[in-house]
Amino acid sequence: MIRLEPTETGFQIDAADLGPLLEVAPENVQRLMRDGQITSRSEAGRDGDEGRHRITFRYGVTRLRLTVNSRGEVLMRSRITVAPRPGAPAGSDR
Numbered sequence: 001m002i003r004l005e006p007t008e009t010g011f012q013i014d015a016a017d018l019g020p021l022l023e024v025a026p027e028n029v030q031r032l033m034r035d036g037q038i039t040s041r042s043e044a045g046r047d048g049d050e051g052r053h054r055i056t057f058r059y060g061v062t063r064l065r066l067t068v069n070s071r072g073e074v075l076m077r078s079r080i081t082v083a084p085r086p087g088a089p090a091g092s093d094r
Contacts, residue, residue, distance in 0.1 A: 011055055042054070
């Protein structure tokens with residue numbers, strides 16, 4: 001079961017959980033994040049979605065979106081292929 005850990009600034013996910021979801025070896029996740037190849041965005045729900053958070057990870061043409069509650073339990077998960085980012089170097093689609 002995938003679970004994110006709530007922190008003071010958002011959520012943290014274990015590389016052993018994130019890697020397979022992005023088709024990346026877990027030992028490479030931290031380096032790819034540091035290099036800006038894996039990016040993330042966190043959004044807090046409002047109104048009817050209060051208490052929910054949407055965490056989006058992107059690697060190449062893969063977008064992974066996790067919707068979690070305030071305890072970090074995954075409520076929904078989606079993974080799709082998206083267009084390469086404008087100006088992305090050739091081959092960045094993995």
